[in-house]
Amino acid sequence: MAITGKPLAATAGAATFQKGGNAVDAACAMLAATCTMWDVLSWGGETQALIYNPKTKKVIAINAMGVAPAGATPEFFKGKGYNFPPEYGPLAATTPGTPGGLLHMLANYGTLSLEQVLGPAIEMAAGYPIDAQTANSIERGKEQIKQWPYSKKVFLTHPGEKREAPEAGEIFVQKDLLQTLTKLVEAEKTAIKQGKSRKDAIMAAYDRFYKGDIAREIVRGSQEQGGLFTMEDLAKWKPLEETPLSVDYKGIEVYKMQQWTQGPVLLQALNILENFDLKPMGYNSAKYIHTVYQAMNLAFADRDFYYGDSYAPPAEPMEGLLSKQYAKQRASVIQYDKNDPNIGPGDPYPFEGKKNPYLDLLKARGYEMDTSQRNFAPTHDLRNGSSMVDYQDRLWRGTTTVEAADEEGWVVSITPSGGWIPACIAGNTGVGMSQRMQSFVLDASLNPYNVVEPGKRPRVTLTPSLALKGGKPFVSFAVQGGDTQDQNLLQFFLNMVEFGMTVQQATEAANFNSNQLWLSLGGTKTEDRQPKPGQLLLNESTPEKVRDELKKLGYTLTFYDRTSGPINAIYFDWEHGSLWGGSSNHGEDYGIGW
Structure with a gap:
């Protein structure tokens, strides 16, 4: 494939x-x-690539x-x-x-x-x-x-x-x-x-x-x-070979790149969402959208402050950030009756048995969120035209993905x-x-782990994914789209695992996007990057009842016919010994199987 x-x-x-x-x-x-x-x-x-090696039964990065x-x-x-x-x-x-x-x-x-x-x-x-x-x-x-x-x-x-x-x-x-x-x-x-x-x-x-x-x-x-x-x-x-980061979600091992990417956001969000019973909420119900939106915001707030190059000091607190106990604490702050515009980074250090060296910096920064207007999506190609035209262009273009699998069992997921x-x-x-x-910052108050210096890697949005079930490849998946990548991949994964969609259905399913995060791309001024709390992009097919319920929760709604970058994925059907390829209808992405 x-x-x-x-x-x-x-x-x-x-x-x-x-x-x-x-x-x-x-x-x-x-x-x-x-x-x-x-x-x-x-x-x-x-x-950046994740590779499953069938000889060692391990995922490498x-x-x-x-x-x-x-x-x-x-x-x-x-x-x-x-x-x-x-x-x-x-x-x-x-x-x-x-x-x-x-x-x-x-x-x-x-x-x-x-x-x-x-x-x-x-x-x-x-x-x-x-x-x-x-x-x-x-x-x-x-x-x-x-x-x-x-x-x-x-x-x-x-x-x-x-x-x-x-x-x-x-x-x-x-x-x-x-x-x-x-x-x-x-x-x-x-x-x-x-x-x-x-x-x-x-x-x-x-x-x-x-x-x-x-x-x-x-x-x-x-x-x-x-x-x-x-x-x-x-x-x-x-280039470096690394051990990827992973969490277990209901018996499925999900692997992402290390914290010089935004990949651990998906892992943190899954840990938080494990504390909720998602399936009875219903796919893209107001309650489901609200819960996942809040979980994503918590994870992205941590990304925006704690992620950076794992080869340059200071060391990121990944053990704490990915602990189930930390996720349970983060889940406990979710408000069920409204969007929380003041979500900020948590403190994962106690979950590593350490003291946070940046508590004073966090307090000084506060969690004030800018409410000025700005474009919703990451800018790869912003020039003339309306913001929605630009957004469509980025959805259809964006970072590309590469997915491959063979009869020997090699699996490759790349987001170049x-x-x-x-x-x-x-x-x-x-x-x-x-x-x-x-994607670097120049001010440590934004992220002390991601300040530019010669020889250092920026914290990037690029984020391939691999999941194993029972020690065997389950699904390989990736998407284009800047800061929306792990939002879309999280929903794709839940579409399959919680709602029983096929891999192709999950790539095409309507997603929603949060803009309550610091943009990783676009603009050279702080105001170009600041979060927009409560702004929610929904698919045009969203029912009026769901729209009304979300407005009551304090969301500002935007609608579009395509609410995800092109997701590409391979599902491994061990029952029948076959591969299922998925490639969404949101771009020119294409798959060939034999």
């Missing part, structure tokens, strides 16, 4: 299976293809998140008038993570050569018929793209004309990226000729990207445009992102740089 954000990329995964590859090979091929198609990510972005480059300090950005690092351009870029993550996964857990896995992406770089979503995104972003000479060269294929971006269906050629990908394969071939092993040959390609001529051009191109990358930044960075259009391309490499620096 191969599922991802674009039909052509899903075909690349299916074709990789036909070559005899396993799920890791197929996932890497899909990742490479989506990067090449600019499916709201580029080769200079970031990758791949951390391929880039880091802040040299010179990226709070003082640097504040000196330029920012409250957060910028959304776009060379100063928004963390070091590239996706190439390293792909090469590490392929070398250690795949079976095919890099040449075989990159084959579809190389063909696409040589020219493929560009889809309307990407072409129109380029056109919308052309004024920003014109600021960056290498982006202008690649994206604006009709300079000076009324429409400067490619037309939908036009053969889109990326000569520089083709050369970069070809260099990676050349490095592998040279190493093979020298008698190197398959793994060492793939890592020779890794060295060429992060330490060789590709790295030199990335650094040169970034610095020319005002970026901060150095050769040392790229050479020192490496970064380098979305309008992207700043690093020199003559064709590699669009990440925009993930904006």
